């Protein structure tokens with residue numbers, strides 16, 4: 206049997222469930238061989254999924270690394286391009302036939318468009334008499350399998366996590382698959398990985414910050430585990446400290462699997478999941494947030510369609526204000542901590558989690574602008590843009606989602622800055638025009654009198670108390686109206 210391995214958001218050879226199974230099914234070095242394929246869909250990615258330039262570029266670099274590793278395993282990597290997902294079934298089937306493959310293997314994706322695409326592929330292959338096999342890989346436990354006693358999906362994180370942990374205890378740590386063995390020669394040449402993707406600007410690359418490939422991802426994971434895991438709980442909220450793993454881009458494109466992350470932390474924590482080092486336990490709990498939001502996509506697909514998780518907030522009378530939205534996007538709100546976060550995003554394609562929460566709450570509460578505008582802006586800029594995590598984070602911040610922050614608990618951006626960046630070193634890294642200020646003035650430059658007049662920095666675009674009260678009033682009225 207010759208198998209076709211279809212790579213998507215799983216750009217690695219280690220611990221890749223579908224690849225592992227495709228190689229086993231093909232019969233190893235004396236079998237029928239494995240062919241790999243990746244499908245590029247520029248219009249879909251650009252216009253419907255709002256992928257960032259930096260993410261598209263990162264995918265290409267990871268593909269290059271993946272192609273080299275696959276070549277060593279005698280698996281040629283083919284590249285197909287169709288403008289949108291609807292062209293994928295036909296193109297994939299043709300490739301399978303051209304390469305004499307009997308079946309296609311792939312790991313599941315959970316977004317609605319991806320699921321529809323996969324169903325169309327399965328139908329096309331079955332109609333042609335070829336097999337399809339799909340696997341759970343992106344998450345530890347299959348979405349839909351973590352349920353309440355009544356068989357319902359969880360809509361709140363903490364009980365989800367407790368159930369998730371009890372499944373782990375019942376079933377044991379999920380296995381991490383080794384790299385497959387060399388496969389039989391197919392005589393098929395790999396394709397060259399393209400230098401660009403139509404519509405995307407490859408100049409946005411930050412190779413210095415985000416080196417590609419699973420080897421680098423593993424190195425980053427190991428470094429984090431050995432040097433920063435134990436202090437994670439204490440340091441994770443301070444953006445000037447390198448206290449988090451910065452692994453999200455690698456998890457998003459699948460250069461690293463969640464099982465590899467859990468396995469490394471679990472082992473470092475003396476094979477304990479929910480006891481032991483505070484840092485290790487907390488880091489694994491953050492990884493469970495990632496799992497939770499993927500499960501939410503399956504149980505509540507409306508969140509894939511631009512709808513609020515809590516339907517009562519679907520018709521919120523959000524304000525429209527292009528100028529304020531632009532100021533937020535460009536990091537010119539007059540709130541230094543907000544502006545630093547937005548400029549970190551623009552410059553690096555990534556933003557610290559504490560900042561993501563601050564800027565998202567500022568947009569949806571203080572400015573009372575539709576959270577979907579912010580969600581989309583993030584997707585268009587983030588190297589780790591992931592529908593489930595991004596939507597989950599935005600709806601949490603806007604109080605429209607699962608676990609939503611109560612609408613009246615609104616971060617004061619100045620207080621957040623003072624608390625999490627007391628000496629202003631993070632702010633001054635990204636808002637260098639404030640570097641001449643000291644102490645509290647960094648956080649409230651407009652209160653610095655003459656010093657402020659000399660700065661090229663805006664006054665706050667909304668007054669904190671007024672913005673906060675307006676948001677609370679809007680949410681309260683909405684609650685009463687329903």
Ligand SMILES: Cc1cc2nc3c(=O)[nH]c(=O)nc-3n(C[C@H](O)[C@H](O)[C@H](O)COP(=O)(O)OP(=O)(O)OC[C@H]3O[C@@H](n4cnc5c(N)ncnc54)[C@H](O)[C@@H]3O)c2cc1C
Nearest residue numbers: 449450451452453491494495558561590591594595598599
């Ligand atoms: C408004 C908003 C938008 C977000 N958009 C995204 C996104 O598009 N892609 C994305 O991967 N994450 C997103 N997050 C979650 C979180 O901010 C990032 O995962 C985290 O900052 C990545 O940094 P790290 O890898 O150093 O995380 P670490 O703190 O080292 O955590 C390890 C991993 O756990 C997962 N994780 C951590 N925190 C969260 C969380 N709050 N929710 C879900 N998963 C989490 C991530 O996969 C992360 O890589 C968003 C959060 C908010 C509030």
